[in-house]
Amino acid sequence: MRSDLLGLTAALCLTILGLATGTSAKAQGIDYNRLETLFEEPVITSATGKPQRASDAPATVDIITAEQIRRSGATDIPTLLQRLPGIDVYRASLDGPDVSIRGYTAPMTGRILVLVDGRQVYNDSWGFISWGLLPVDLEEIRQIEVIKGPQSALYGFNAAAGVINIITQNPLDQPINSLRLSGGSQAYRDASAITTLKPTDHSAVRLAVAGFDADDSGNRPDPIAAQNMAPLSPNRHTFHADAVTRLDDGDQLGLDAAFVSGQERRLTSWYSPMLLREQIASIKANWTGSTPIGLLSAQAYRNDFRTHADLPGGFPSGDFNNDATVASLSDLFKPDPDNTIRLSADYRRNASTIYGHNNAGLGYDVWSGSVMWDTVLSPSLTLTNAVRFDDLQLGRWGPINPDVPFTRADYDRTLTAYSFNSGLVWRFDTPDALRLNAGRGYTLPTLSQFGAWETQQTSANALEYGNPGVNPSEVWNTELSWDHDLSDVNGSSRIGVFFQRTANIIDFAPAIIVTPQNQIQLPIANVGASRTMGLEAGLHGKLAPAWDWSTNYTFQAIRDAIPQRSPLISPNLSYAERTPHHKLNVHIGYTVGRWNMDLDASYLARYALPDFNAVVLTGNNWAETPLGQFVLLSPRVAFHLTDTVTAEVAAQGLWRRQDLPLSVLEPRVLFSLTGRW
Amino acid sequence: MAIQRDRWGKDIKERLRQFGLTLSSLLLVWLGSGEPAWGATTAKDVLVALRTFYFVTPTVPPHVNLAVLFDPTDQQSLSDLKTVMATLKGRAMGDAAGFPVPLPLDQLNRITDFRFVLVTSGLEHQQQAIFERTRGSGTVTISTDLACVEAGWCVIGVNAEPRVQVLVNGKAAVAAGVQFDATFLMMIREQ
Numbered sequence: 045m046r047s048d049l050l051g052l053t054a055a056l057c058l059t060i061l062g063l064a065t066g067t068s069a070k071a072q073g074i075d076y077n078r079l080e081t082l083f084e085e086p087v088i089t090s091a092t093g094k095p096q097r098a099s100d101a102p103a104t105v106d107i108i109t110a111e112q113i114r115r116s117g118a119t120d121i122p123t124l125l126q127r128l129p130g131i132d133v134y135r136a137s138l139d140g141p142d143v144s145i146r147g148y149t150a151p152m153t154g155r156i157l158v159l160v161d162g163r164q165v166y167n168d169s170w171g172f173i174s175w176g177l178l179p180v181d182l183e184e185i186r187q188i189e190v191i192k193g194p195q196s197a198l199y200g201f202n203a204a205a206g207v208i209n210i211i212t213q214n215p216l217d218q219p220i221n222s223l224r225l226s227g228g229s230q231a232y233r234d235a236s237a238i239t240t241l242k243p244t245d246h247s248a249v250r251l252a253v254a255g256f257d258a259d260d261s262g263n264r265p266d267p268i269a270a271q272n273m274a275p276l277s278p279n280r281h282t283f284h285a286d287a288v289t290r291l292d293d294g295d296q297l298g299l300d301a302a303f304v305s306g307q308e309r310r311l312t313s314w315y316s317p318m319l320l321r322e323q324i325a326s327i328k329a330n331w332t333g334s335t336p337i338g339l340l341s342a343q344a345y346r347n348d349f350r351t352h353a354d355l356p357g358g359f360p361s362g363d364f365n366n367d368a369t370v371a372s373l374s375d376l377f378k379p380d381p382d383n384t385i386r387l388s389a390d391y392r393r394n395a396s397t398i399y400g401h402n403n404a405g406l407g408y409d410v411w412s413g414s415v416m417w418d419t420v421l422s423p424s425l426t427l428t429n430a431v432r433f434d435d436l437q438l439g440r441w442g443p444i445n446p447d448v449p450f451t452r453a454d455y456d457r458t459l460t461a462y463s464f465n466s467g468l469v470w471r472f473d474t475p476d477a478l479r480l481n482a483g484r485g486y487t488l489p490t491l492s493q494f495g496a497w498e499t500q501q502t503s504a505n506a507l508e509y510g511n512p513g514v515n516p517s518e519v520w521n522t523e524l525s526w527d528h529d530l531s532d533v534n535g536s537s538r539i540g541v542f543f544q545r546t547a548n549i550i551d552f553a554p555a556i557i558v559t560p561q562n563q564i565q566l567p568i569a570n571v572g573a574s575r576t577m578g579l580e581a582g583l584h585g586k587l588a589p590a591w592d593w594s595t596n597y598t599f600q601a602i603r604d605a606i607p608q609r610s611p612l613i614s615p616n617l618s619y620a621e622r623t624p625h626h627k628l629n630v631h632i633g634y635t636v637g638r639w640n641m642d643l644d645a646s647y648l649a650r651y652a653l654p655d656f657n658a659v660v661l662t663g664n665n666w667a668e669t670p671l672g673q674f675v676l677l678s679p680r681v682a683f684h685l686t687d688t689v690t691a692e693v694a695a696q697g698l699w700r701r702q703d704l705p706l707s708v709l710e711p712r713v714l715f716s717l718t719g720r721w
Numbered sequence: 722m723a724i725q726r727d728r729w730g731k732d733i734k735e736r737l738r739q740f741g742l743t744l745s746s747l748l749l750v751w752l753g754s755g756e757p758a759w760g761a762t763t764a765k766d767v768l769v770a771l772r773t774f775y776f777v778t779p780t781v782p783p784h785v786n787l788a789v790l791f792d793p794t795d796q797q798s799l800s801d802l803k804t805v806m807a808t809l810k811g812r813a814m815g816d817a818a819g820f821p822v823p824l825p826l827d828q829l830n831r832i833t834d835f836r837f838v839l840v841t842s843g844l845e846h847q848q849q850a851i852f853e854r855t856r857g858s859g860t861v862t863i864s865t866d867l868a869c870v871e872a873g874w875c876v877i878g879v880n881a882e883p884r885v886q887v888l889v890n891g892k893a894a895v896a897a898g899v900q901f902d903a904t905f906l907m908m909i910r911e912q
Contacts, residue, residue, distance in 0.1 A: 075775070078772070078775050078776075079904070079905070079908065081772055082769065082772040082773065082775075082776075082885065082887070083885050083908070084885050085885075087908070094907050095904050095907050095908055096907070096908055097908065099884075100908075294778075294902075334902075334903040338903075339903050339904065339907070376907065378906065378907065378911070381891055381910075381911030381912060382911075384907060420910070423910065473883075474883050474884070475883055475884040529883065531883070
């Protein structure tokens with residue numbers, strides 16, 4: 045499969061570059077850098093599918109810019125996300141974090157959708173994002189767009205709590221040439237090399253190779269991991285190629301291919317540690333063109349996840365493979381000056397092998413259609429509405445575990461979902477804006493929750509299995525926010541409140557089935573609902589040309605309505621206690637001469653997570669372990685040795701801390717040397 | 722009625738009350754700050770105007786002459802001319818490209834020699850005549866006077882403060898024979 049992908053990549057690269065040869069100087073494509081220069085703010089497409097100023101988006105959007113990434117001292121994207129309001133990040137190790145938007149943090153839940161240039165990077169088999177194994181280097185990123193609240197009306201399933209769209213630089217508009225070497229505590233070693241080739245004025249290809257490894261033993265893996273599994277330290281090796289060409293008529297053609305291999309330690313959905321060795325290959329082609337019927341965009345991609353898992357607690361080691369093929373077509377047009385419409389049709393085929401059984405699998409086809417309508421009601425008032433339907437056909441092949449109480453007919457299931465988003469933006473004569481929006485989104489059960497997991501625990505006569513009858517989890521969200529200009533400090537602020545309701549939460553069923561053969565059966569089911577409300581506030585500005593600062597605060601309270609929990613697996617399924625009530629982030633940056641100095645500080649109030657060790661080591665019942673109430677300090681000092689070479693020292697998370705019951709995270713100190721030209 | 726307490730034993734109603742008070746205080750402080758800034762034609766307006774040129778199709782070459790149409794008898798117009806000349810004089814051709822060429826109103830017949838014409842303030846009574854002169858010529862008229870665009874006599878209107886605002890009159894653009902990049906049109910206000 046991977047050799048096929050690489051062959052196809054090479055052929056398409058040559059085709060694209062061939063098309064570009066001899067093109068005249070008339071080409072004009074979408075140039076986000078120039079648009080941002082014109083409007084003096086980030087330009088996004090993630091909120092509605094149309095290019096718009098971030099401040100015009102009818103949703104709460106946070107942007108992390110390339111400059112912020114460069115000055116962050118971060119080595120991965122979750123570290124950057126953690127500094128935004130409403131984002132929680134818990135780490136099981138140096139690598140393998142779980143990220144949530146507006147609470148409900150839990151491993152393997154899939155409430156958020158993560159895209160790299162519009163391509164989903166979600167492993168649907170078990171419902172997680174391998175943040176440490178993304179095929180994109182931080183140097184390649186133009187901006188990270190975080191859209192909060194359900195966005196299923198635009199993106200379909202899993203954009204239930206929000207969307208994180210990682211946008212890389214267009215190699216034609218912003219060529220990147222860089223070399224980075226890093227090293228530091230925990231034997232961390234990292235290197236990346238990126239070059240951009242421009243065979244013609246209207247075509248370019250960016251090639252990036254990167255990798256890191258580290259010794260994670262300092263982060264004190266929990267005793268269960270130590271007993272049951274060989275030590276594993278994270279590593280990653282990536283190759284990424286991004287080719288773009290603009291044709292005579294201004295159309296833009298792109299091809300993106302990536303291959304990643306690496307390993308990480310993550311949590312299972314019952315909070316036990318597991319070791320994953322993964323190989324991820326992807327290929328994507330896209331075309332955008334200005335036609336008489338509007339801006340047409342077509343995209344097709346394929347993701348190929350090959351994963352081997354080592355599980356604790358008496359579960360067998362095994363493989364699970366997930367292939368996803370997606371094709372989409374959209375048309376964006378303005379029938380008149382006050383209205384913009386986007387029509388979109390999508391197809392997604394997603395399949396996974398049954399864990400440990402390569403001869404059996406489960407998958408689905410999804411056909412989707414959506415409409416977005418953006419209308420200017422008055423010069424100060426804009427209304428955006430979007431609706432979408434998804435039609436899913438589930439299916440299964442290969443043998444079914446005879447102990448599972450489902451027949452093949454149970455897996456032949458059709459499921460239809462309707463989602464919507466509606467947003468009103470009221471803009472004043474100043475840069476201030478008031479936003480009111482509402483939406484409904486869905487989290488689809490993972491392929492494991494549908495049935496790709498039917499695994500016998502060998503140490504106990506217990507069988508866990510997915511359920512083809514389980515329904516998607518449904519998220520309703522309403523929010524009100526206000527952007528306010530703070531011209532006195534060259535900055536701005538935002539304050540917003542939101543209310544959210546989640547129905548059909550998916551987890552292990554509360555009732556345990558005991559068969560006549562004394563086998564304990566633990567199926568997946570919809571177990572209940574939950575409500576949450578919260579407040580997010582942020583300020584940023586410049587005190588003087590040399591000083592910049594930002595701060596944000598998050599309050600969130602959750603009330604669960606889960607009548608009964610599975611006594612063996614998730615007796616304490618309490619999202620209320622797993623989400624900290626308060627979170628505060630502060631950033632201060634100072635520039636003098638060739639020096640940059642930055643300090644990021646984060647405060648996290650108390651929360652509590654289930655302690656897997658307490659069950660397995662002591663035989664006690666599940667217990668929630670209080671965590672949090674700590675301050676993370678991450679300073680960075682950089683010195684520009686020349687115009688192209690920068691040396692920096694950065695620390696991440698000064699002082700030991702515990703995000704999760706199973707491990708203590710050590711502070712990290714990193715030194716790096718980066719050349720950019 | 723029993724008092725509802727959270728896991729740390731605090732009274733939930735009391736916590737909500739405290740939270741409400743804190744929120745109200747923050748809101749009051751927040752609403753009291755900030756002040757809209759308004760201004761006439763500024764150097765920043767000129768730069769914003771130049772940055773719109775890139776989105777006129779076919780693509781504009783990197784170096785372009787910008788005619789600055791002015792009335793030598795009008796102080797407001799002369800003031801605008803001075804601002805444009807001072808802003809663009811010796812400016813590196815980086816994010817905004819334009820060589821300013823002063824064009825007095827009595828040389829209006831030369832207007833179609835230029836692809837871009839900045840119409841200064843103080844020419845309100847000549848705007849219709851300027852529009853008629855540029856009809857079908859491909860000349861882009863641009864002004865910081867949004868009323869000129871709203872009336873259909875100018876193609877592009879810009880204001881840099883308090884927030885960058887770009888207004889395009891579609892009918893004026895069609896009449897002048899001017900086309901724009903489709904993405905750009907998605908992001909601006911059209912008349």
